[in-house]
Amino acid sequence: xxxxxxxxxxxxxxxxxxxxxxxxxxxxxxxxxxxxxxxxxxxxxxxxxxxxxxxxxxxxxxxxxxxxxxxxxxxxxxxxxxxxxxxxxxxxxxxxxxxxxxxxxxxxxx
Amino acid sequence: xxxxxxxxxxxxxxxxxxxxxxxxxxxxxxxxxxxxxxxxxxxxxxxxxxxxxxxxxxxxxxxxxxxxxxxxxxxxxxxxxxxxxxxxxxxxxxxxxxxxxxxxxxxxxxxxxx
Numbered sequence: 040x041x042x043x044x045x046x047x048x049x050x051x052x053x054x055x056x057x058x059x060x061x062x063x064x065x066x067x068x069x070x071x072x073x074x075x076x077x078x079x080x081x082x083x084x085x086x087x088x089x090x091x092x093x094x095x096x097x098x099x100x101x102x103x104x105x106x107x108x109x110x111x112x113x114x115x116x117x118x119x120x121x122x123x124x125x126x127x128x129x130x131x132x133x134x135x136x137x138x139x140x141x142x143x144x145x146x147x148x149x
Numbered sequence: 150x151x152x153x154x155x156x157x158x159x160x161x162x163x164x165x166x167x168x169x170x171x172x173x174x175x176x177x178x179x180x181x182x183x184x185x186x187x188x189x190x191x192x193x194x195x196x197x198x199x200x201x202x203x204x205x206x207x208x209x210x211x212x213x214x215x216x217x218x219x220x221x222x223x224x225x226x227x228x229x230x231x232x233x234x235x236x237x238x239x240x241x242x243x244x245x246x247x248x249x250x251x252x253x254x255x256x257x258x259x260x261x262x263x
Contacts, residue, residue: 071249073251082153082240082242082256082257083192083240085252085253085254088249134205136194136197136205137182139192
């Protein structure tokens with residue numbers, strides 16, 4: 040199963056775009072990249088997922104490099120409520136498992 | 150739409166007591182997952198079910214832990230006897246039986262064993 044590497048923490052000014060990077064250099068061709076976030080004391084919240092193409096939804100955009108070895112989650116206009124731990128996960132091949140790492144703690148400041 | 154519903158939200162009990170955590174998945178979802186989160190170990194998958202059948206329980210820490218899913222709309226995670234090191238937040242998640250569909254999490258049960 041592919042592992043992911045994320046910076047432990049990042050800051051972002053309110054109203055600015057937050058760009059959260061993730062490395063997954065050992066990802067296999069049929070493994071998806073998922074992003075979740077966890078706001079303090081709540082359950083993890085699904086954000087977005089993708090295979091090879093860039094994806095966008097009402098919450099965020101996901102940019103996956105052509106070689107699929109890294110990706111970036113973009114929150115276009117960060118708000119204070121986006122302060123959370125963000126997890127980048129490569130879905131365990133052949134099963135339904137999600138293996139959570141330590142994530143990136145994003146702090147949005149006024 | 151109702152999300153994943155867990156009960157109780159908080160549980161405080163003395164060691165040695167039996168603890169039962171409950172989960173109602175999202176209607177129409179046929180995969181259910183139990184996770185545990187601690188500061189030391191992060192978020193760990195304990196067990197998951199597909200169509201009410203346990204598929205992988207390799208994350209269950211000990212025989213003191215057991216999980217059941219008697220029907221598509223209800224699951225329990227039981228700890229007997231409980232120990233202080235079982236103190237954690239326990240999350241339940243559900244998804245459609247599809248290896249692409251995302252899992253949706255409940256708000257968790259915060260368990261404290263004294």
